[in-house]
Amino acid sequence: MTVPDPTPADQVVAGPEFALQLRGVWLRLGREVILRGVTLDVPAGQGVTLLGENGAGKTTLLRLFGAGLKPTRGEGRVLGFDLRDGRSVRECVHLMPVDGGLYPDLTCEENLNFALTMHGQTGDVAAALRRVDLHGAATRRARFLSAGMRKRLALTRAHLLARPVTLVDEPFANLDDAGRQLVLNLLGELHGAGGTLVVAAHEPELARQVAPRALRLSGGVLAEAPAVGA
Numbered sequence: 435m436t437v438p439d440p441t442p443a444d445q446v447v448a449g450p451e452f453a454l455q456l457r458g459v460w461l462r463l464g465r466e467v468i469l470r471g472v473t474l475d476v477p478a479g480q481g482v483t484l485l486g487e488n489g490a491g492k493t494t495l496l497r498l499f500g501a502g503l504k505p506t507r508g509e510g511r512v513l514g515f516d517l518r519d520g521r522s523v524r525e526c527v528h529l530m531p532v533d534g535g536l537y538p539d540l541t542c543e544e545n546l547n548f549a550l551t552m553h554g555q556t557g558d559v560a561a562a563l564r565r566v567d568l569h570g571a572a573t574r575r576a577r578f579l580s581a582g583m584r585k586r587l588a589l590t591r592a593h594l595l596a597r598p599v600t601l602v603d604e605p606f607a608n609l610d611d612a613g614r615q616l617v618l619n620l621l622g623e624l625h626g627a628g629g630t631l632v633v634a635a636h637e638p639e640l641a642r643q644v645a646p647r648a649l650r651l652s653g654g655v656l657a658e659a660p661a662v663g664a
């Protein structure tokens with residue numbers, strides 16, 4: 435996994451050992467305050483499950499780490515890059531949004547080839563589609579896939595790209611048992627290869643198999659969640 439050189443740290447203590455850092459981050463969307471002074475250190479290579487009720491702000495936090503939103507107040511870094519340096523952050527991060535974030539008019543194989551090209555990468559697209567049981571739909575446009583098939587395609591794209599930081603929003607939704615096992619296998623491989631993983635999910639017992647540290651967002655505050663069974 436290649437990472438561009440970070441700019442020198444200023445207020446946040448940046449170091450290559452940390453993939454994600456927040457210091458006193460507040461985030462307001464419209465009239466609503468979503469994050470209230472969140473501070474966080476995620477060591478590189480760690481797997482984090484992000485929990486919270488509907489509307490707690492999980493997607494918002496993932497978008498912040500993906501440079502899709504900027505803090506209203508406070509500081510944050512991704513692999514040493516300031517969150518406000520969106521271009522550098524996006525080089526390091528792949529965000530799989532809850533709807534998959536696919537191009538609806540591109541076919542399955544075109545979606546994967548396009549993503550690889552955009553990152554200057556190569557990969558075995560046919561094998562990737564076979565692995566998630568989408569080889570029969572390789573030339574079908576994404577708009578004509580079922581919700582579960584879209585999830586599988588988005589997931590295999592994240593796996594092919596294998597960015598240093600992968601953020602996934604509700605990867606288990608819309609999937610059958612085999613699909614859920616695929617999620618565990620593919621995310622487990624990303625994590626096993628040294629990637630940092632943040633999984634926003636409503637299925638802590640599944641997500642924590644690949645992302646053991648759990649954080650819960652509630653009332654705009656992020657706190658460590660106890661281990662399963664604790």
Ligand SMILES: Nc1ncnc2c1ncn2[C@@H]1O[C@H](COP(=O)(O)OP(=O)(O)OP(=O)(O)O)[C@@H](O)[C@H]1O
Pocket residue numbers: 463464465466468486487488489490491492493494495
């Ligand atoms: N663009 C926006 N403008 C204003 N408010 C927004 C915007 N996007 C999200 N919100 C609000 O931010 C809050 C957090 O939403 P978010 O999608 O981050 O929650 P979530 O924890 O991912 O929820 P879920 O589990 O339902 O997916 C919600 O109250 C939502 O209405």
